[in-house]
Amino acid sequence: MKFSINQSELQNALMVVLKGVSTRSTLPILSGILLDTQGDRLTLQTTDLELSIQYSVAALVEEEGKAVVPGKLFSEIVKNLPDAAVHVEADEDAALITCDASSFSIKALNHEDFPGFPHVDVMQRIEIPFSQFSSMVRRVARVVSKDESRAILTGVLVTLEEGRLKMVATDSYRLAITEADLPDASADEFQAVISGSFLSEIASLSLGDSALSLALAENQIVVTCGDTVFINRRIEGNFPNYKQLLPDGYATRAKIDVDRLVSAVKRTSLLGSSDAPVRFDLNAASQTVQLSAAAQDVGSAQETIGCEIEGEDTEIAFNYSFVLSGLAAVATEKTYLEVQSSLKPGIFRADEPENYLYLVMPVRIV
Structure with missing residues (x-):
């Protein structure tokens, strides 16, 4: 593969997908970022088998192909490059990165070992302005429990009832609830417990006023905003009956x-x-x-x-x-x-x- 892209655009893309790079897995491939060039687009993909992220950005593609580069190292290199065009040429053995007077050659991993991006059958979907979604998440995610032994309390209960979106979080000592009207929501009913840290990561992104799509699959949640797709496991279990409090x-x-x-x-x-x-x-x-x-x-x-x-x-x-x-x-x-x-x-x-x-x-x- 061979492509060129502006340093700032590539760095922005890496800041998003790096959240999905595994830091604890014994599988080296999960510490990498899959680079996929097709047409005039560069798609970056990461996964830790729980969270999968895909980000697509325009690029000058000279040669289509796929390669997996070490995630943290590649990101650090790009972060420290000057704000100019970055040229990347890679195969299954190595990747050559050049920008202005700088040049790096790093080992690559076999892209065939990289897990495929999950394809899920969506059952329900709602759309909400990103700024509104981000504001709601920030209000409740600070309350989620850090105790992994009670996994259900590390999540945020997200529901849609009669055109009203509600987010609820509790750590058993305190409880936060925020609501917003979604009059154009087509889903009749929507309910899922979603990881608070996952929602916080998305809310921290700079995605402007674009619309964010929140979709439910059988055991996964799919969040789409522009050219970025996040897929994460839903938290199983019964959320506490907070209404009685x-x-x-x-x-x-x-x-x-x-x-x-x-x-x-x-x-x-x-x-x-x-x-x-x-x-x-x-x-x-x-x-x-x-x-x-x-x-x-x-x-x-x-x-x-x-x-x-x-x-x-x-x-x-x-x-x-x-x-x-x-x-x-x-x-x-x-x-x-x-x-x-x-x-x-x-x-x-x-x-x-x-x-x-x-x-x-x-x-x-x-």
Whole structure:
């Protein structure tokens, strides 16, 4: 094979597909990137047998063919080349990479050993603007569990019901829910648990305002955006019944400025240890919420901020890092804090028009 392509375009392509390169497999071929030239297109492909990525980009193809190059090494070489035309000539034994005054010769792998890109029968498909998809994923993916022993909690529950797309994630200590209307969605019903890290990787890409397609197969999820295709295994199992955690109402509701609350939580938590709780005392008479924290043999801190409160005076305590994580996903100026009692979960809701809910389990007040 022989082709030429601009360095920046090739580097962008490699940044996408490199996420699918295996770093732990005993099969050397899985650490490589398959380069496939046909017509005027260069297609790059990677897989770790769980995740498969395919990216297609325009290139000046002089000779069609296939080759597998070491993924990390090839990417590092291209990353450090000047912004000029990159010429690649490869066969099953070696690849020659030249750009301006630089030249590299690296060993290649046999492309016939590279696994074929999965062909899946799609059952349901929805489309959503990438920017909207990315925003929704960022809100909930931060909550997924890192504990691989409970695989279902490392995923995000994605559902479509009556033209409304919902994403839900929980690590059993907190719960995040975000929703968006998809009035043009043709799928009647859509439900899958998808790896949170997989969704985060896609959400981190720079794909502009292009439409993203999310499709279900029997045990896989297929995500397509432009000339890029991602295929990953769905997480099997029953997602927790999160709806039973959501209360029907509240005893106290406070409307608080998000930036002021974030700053107050950060300052109040300075004297506490990493897992020390921050206490919220909501006072309806004074229309204030007082935040306080204390650490034995260190000291204490408190701060009062004005807010709008309806309902009863109440107090509740949360792990401060959980609060900050949830507030970081609120895109509005104000947030609502809804409390039933000091022993029941507290709920942070974004103000209109955002549809985002963040539930946090309380810490017992001593």
